[in-house]
Amino acid sequence: MESNSDTKTEDRRRVGLIYDERMCRHFTPDGEDHPENPNRILAIWNKLQSAGIPQRCVVLSAKEAEDEYIAAVHTKNHIDLIKNISSKKFDSRRERIAAKYNSIYFNEGSSEAAYLAAGSVLQVTEKVAKGVLDSAFAIVRPPGHHAEENEPMGFCLHNNVAVATSLLLNKRELGINKILIVDWDVHHGNGTQKMFWKDPRVLFFSVHRHEFGSFYPASDDGSHIMIGEGPGAGFNINVPWENGRCGDADYLAVWDHVLIPIAKDFRPDIIIISAGFDAAVGDPLGGCRVTPYGYSMMLKKLMKFAQGKIVMALEGGYNLDSLANSVLACVEVLLEDKPIVGTSEAYPFESTWRVIEAVREELSSFWPILKDELPSKLISKQAPPIQISTSDSDVEDDDGTHIVSSDLEKAVQDVVQPFSELRIGVDSNDDVNAICAPWRSELSNTDVWYATYGSNMCKSRFLCYIEGGQVEGMRKPCTGSLDKSPPKEILWKTFSHRLFFGRDQTKTWGHGGVAFLHPESNSQDKAYLCLYRITLEQFNDVLLQEYISSLDTSSPVFDLTDLDSAMKKRYISPDVLKRGWYHNVVYMGNENGIPILTMTCTLSDVESFKSGKFQLCAPAKEYASALVRGLVGAKLLSEEEALAYILEASTKPL
Ligand code: X5A
Numbered sequence: 001m002e003s004n005s006d007t008k009t010e011d012r013r014r015v016g017l018i019y020d021e022r023m024c025r026h027f028t029p030d031g032e033d034h035p036e037n038p039n040r041i042l043a044i045w046n047k048l049q050s051a052g053i054p055q056r057c058v059v060l061s062a063k064e065a066e067d068e069y070i071a072a073v074h075t076k077n078h079i080d081l082i083k084n085i086s087s088k089k090f091d092s093r094r095e096r097i098a099a100k101y102n103s104i105y106f107n108e109g110s111s112e113a114a115y116l117a118a119g120s121v122l123q124v125t126e127k128v129a130k131g132v133l134d135s136a137f138a139i140v141r142p143p144g145h146h147a148e149e150n151e152p153m154g155f156c157l158h159n160n161v162a163v164a165t166s167l168l169l170n171k172r173e174l175g176i177n178k179i180l181i182v183d184w185d186v187h188h189g190n191g192t193q194k195m196f197w198k199d200p201r202v203l204f205f206s207v208h209r210h211e212f213g214s215f216y217p218a219s220d221d222g223s224h225i226m227i228g229e230g231p232g233a234g235f236n237i238n239v240p241w242e243n244g245r246c247g248d249a250d251y252l253a254v255w256d257h258v259l260i261p262i263a264k265d266f267r268p269d270i271i272i273i274s275a276g277f278d279a280a281v282g283d284p285l286g287g288c289r290v291t292p293y294g295y296s297m298m299l300k301k302l303m304k305f306a307q308g309k310i311v312m313a314l315e316g317g318y319n320l321d322s323l324a325n326s327v328l329a330c331v332e333v334l335l336e337d338k339p340i341v342g343t344s345e346a347y348p349f350e351s352t353w354r355v356i357e358a359v360r361e362e363l364s365s366f367w368p369i370l371k372d373e374l375p376s377k378l379i380s381k382q383a384p385p386i387q388i389s390t391s392d393s394d395v396e397d398d399d400g401t402h403i404v405s406s407d408l409e410k411a412v413q414d415v416v417q418p419f420s421e422l423r424i425g426v427d428s429n430d431d432v433n434a435i436c437a438p439w440r441s442e443l444s445n446t447d448v449w450y451a452t453y454g455s456n457m458c459k460s461r462f463l464c465y466i467e468g469g470q471v472e473g474m475r476k477p478c479t480g481s482l483d484k485s486p487p488k489e490i491l492w493k494t495f496s497h498r499l500f501f502g503r504d505q506t507k508t509w510g511h512g513g514v515a516f517l518h519p520e521s522n523s524q525d526k527a528y529l530c531l532y533r534i535t536l537e538q539f540n541d542v543l544l545q546e547y548i549s550s551l552d553t554s555s556p557v558f559d560l561t562d563l564d565s566a567m568k569k570r571y572i573s574p575d576v577l578k579r580g581w582y583h584n585v586v587y588m589g590n591e592n593g594i595p596i597l598t599m600t601c602t603l604s605d606v607e608s609f610k611s612g613k614f615q616l617c618a619p620a621k622e623y624a625s626a627l628v629r630g631l632v633g634a635k636l637l638s639e640e641e642a643l644a645y646i647l648e649a650s651t652k653p654l
């Protein structure tokens with residue numbers, strides 16, 4: 001086996017980079033300052049150069065797009081306009097024509113720049129689709145996502161991303177059937193949305209400031225109820241912010257609870273990112289606070305899909321430093337040879353959770369994974385409302401509120417507080433799951449005994465929650481825990497607690513009661529429990545599968561703080577379990593210094609059994625025989641003894 005540095009280079013990801021100075025020749029004709037100016041891509045290119053990035057990438061030279069590709073999304077009129085607008089014969093009319101459009105300027109360099117921008121995105125997209133490149137970043141301007149079929153707007157001339165998307169759809173030999181467009185520019189991608197409105201092959205996702213239709217481009221098109229039409233229904237997803245100041249926590253919450261679950265289901269063949277960086281902290285137009293670290297994480301989470309085939313096309317982004325730093329962070333993620341470092345310990349806004357819930361609701365009939373309700377423990381993690389004050393030195397925040405400059409800085413810091421989901425400093429080799437849910441690594445270092453007295457006494461049944469699978473008496477297959485290593489030890493132990501059977505019926509077992517353990521001990525009682533030594537991380541995955549039926553593992557159900565208070569107070573009832581019967585996690589002491597935990601009903605439920613409000617109820621035959629199998633199999637009891645044990649638990653009053 002040979003292994004030298006040459007073969008290493010071969011293994012590296014091939015990341016395409018495209019930049020062309022000719023795209024700097026598009027600027028305002030009157031010399032007016034404009035946020036969308038040549039310095040944007042210059043700043044990016046300079047930043048990448050000083051970080052030594054181009055040497056590590058495949059640098060391509062830009063070519064103008066051919067009209068046939070542009071014609072797939074733009075009208076003949078539009079093509080003629082953009083093609084000719086920079087020519088001499090328009091010199092006298094150019095500015096008057098631009099004035100007819102919304103937020104558009106033209107000069108002598110506009111036409112060429114627009115053709116190069118579209119051509120650049122086209123070129124890298126085709127190369128990524130073919131696998132010649134793993135991924136690519138097109139540093140282009142003018143941007144594209146506001147440009148509609150027959151109308152330039154919002155600094156956009158050609159809709160670069162839409163042109164490239166159409167190429168993929170039309171060149172069938174590329175084998176691309178499903179395309180995910182992620183538009184994270186702070187503005188709604190109205191142009192792109194319209195172009196694939198009825199097309200189920202293109203899943204268009206846009207997260208943007210909307211403010212109920214008042215933020216640019218100020219229309220209802222960016223509303224979350226705009227989900228596409230006909231065969232494309234469900235394939236257009238808008239996440240409309242209700243306010244500015246959204247940051248990493250807000251964006252990552254949308255990733256974890258909207259975009260990523262849908263992407264898992266959609267399974268794109270390629271992802272194109274309409275990569276505007278005007279939601280970046282310090283952007284003069286966006287008023288949001290995404291950090292380079294936030295952008296890296298958003299990108300990293302997407303790289304798990306489509307074998308990492310990702311094309312990034314620059315859209316907005318008007319703070320030169322934030323812009324350049326954010327692009328650099330993204331290219332480093334594409335190159336995958338440097339750990340993502342940084343933290344962003346903030347909570348999402350209350351409005352963010354509301355928007356996420358509304359979007360999930362709107363789309364849940366198309367993407368069943370969204371039907372699960374978000375755990376209340378999760379959405380209770382919220383940023384404190386921002387302090388707003390009025391004084392002479394106020395600066396106008398662009399959402400109309402007045403915030404003192406120093407308050408603004410303080411507000412940024414105020415929302416920075418411990419947030420376990422976002423406490424990240426992992427290296428890029430780690431599984432994205434670990435990155436998405438940093439609680440896992442923390443809880444994987446603590447062992448607990450999961451004490452069972454019901455059907456989980458059958459090892460094969462319990463193992464389904466760890467290893468995945470389905471045994472008799474399970475309604476559906478289990479996914480298993482993320483960490484599938486088997487219990488480190490299994491042991492049986494008797495406890496002076498009362499076993500009893502209650503409830504008339506359950507979904508799993510049909511008519512008949514299920515086992516509960518009295519949370520308090522009593523020296524006259526004796527119950528047989530099977531203890532599995534697993535990690536606290538696995539314990540959470542078991543709870544999620546067994547009692548919550550949720551796949552949402554972005555936050556733990558039962559963390560170290562919960563363990564601590566269970567050990568102090570004997571039992572605790574985690575919020576997310578509140579609706580179920582088994583909502584009481586009981587600390588049963590320890591075995592070799594490792595805490596023993598079991599799940600049962602609460603003391604007040606026991607009171608209801610005592611008062612006669614709830615009735616004891618013998619288990620169904622199938623369920624009883626599962627319990628007998630467990631007890632006899634462990635050689636604890638004979639079959640008769642096991643049956644007598646169950647009979648007493650079913651009939652003897654509490
Ligand atoms: C691409 C982009 C913003 C247009 C704002 C017009 N356009 N006020 O970010």
Ligand code: ZN
Pocket residue numbers: 185186187276278315316317
């Ligand atoms: Zn924008």
